[in-house]
Amino acid sequence: MEIYCLTCGKEYKAPNIPEGMPPHCSCGGILKPNTVLFGEELPVEVFMKAQEAAATCRVMLLVGASAIVHPAASLPYLAKQHGAKIIEINIEKAFPDADYFITEKAGTALPRIVAEIRSVKTN
Numbered sequence: 600m601e602i603y604c605l606t607c608g609k610e611y612k613a614p615n616i617p618e619g620m621p622p623h624c625s626c627g628g629i630l631k632p633n634t635v636l637f638g639e640e641l642p643v644e645v646f647m648k649a650q651e652a653a654a655t656c657r658v659m660l661l662v663g664a665s666a667i668v669h670p671a672a673s674l675p676y677l678a679k680q681h682g683a684k685i686i687e688i689n690i691e692k693a694f695p696d697a698d699y700f701i702t703e704k705a706g707t708a709l710p711r712i713v714a715e716i717r718s719v720k721t722n
């Protein structure tokens with residue numbers, strides 16, 4: 600995870616993220632994760648890239664998302680529309696049109712999926 604200062608823009612990466620809640624930059628500014636929080640808008644450029652990826656992917660992994668935050672919530676529908684299979688990994692099903700649903704925490708499911716893909720590739 601990356602985090603950046605709202606005041607000076609300086610970036611910090613794990614494990615060099617300052618302690619505190621919220622953590623503070625060396626300049627005194629508040630540090631914020633470089634991810635989209637609820638109620639926050641996705642940068643346009645990032646979202647356009649995500650849309651393009653969604654429209655061209657063959658498989659989309661929906662990981663731990665509540666799938667209700669717009670506009671990101673539209674991405675699985677876009678992928679599905681273009682023929683992708685949707686695999687949702689979540690504690691509770693959030694995307695009704697998912698092709699596969701894995702009821703598990705992302706932290707335990709993802710490493711196993713990655714290991715499985717790697718073993719298929721090398722065979």
Ligand SMILES: [Zn+2]
Pocket residue numbers: 604605606607608609624625626627628
């Ligand atoms: Zn700063």
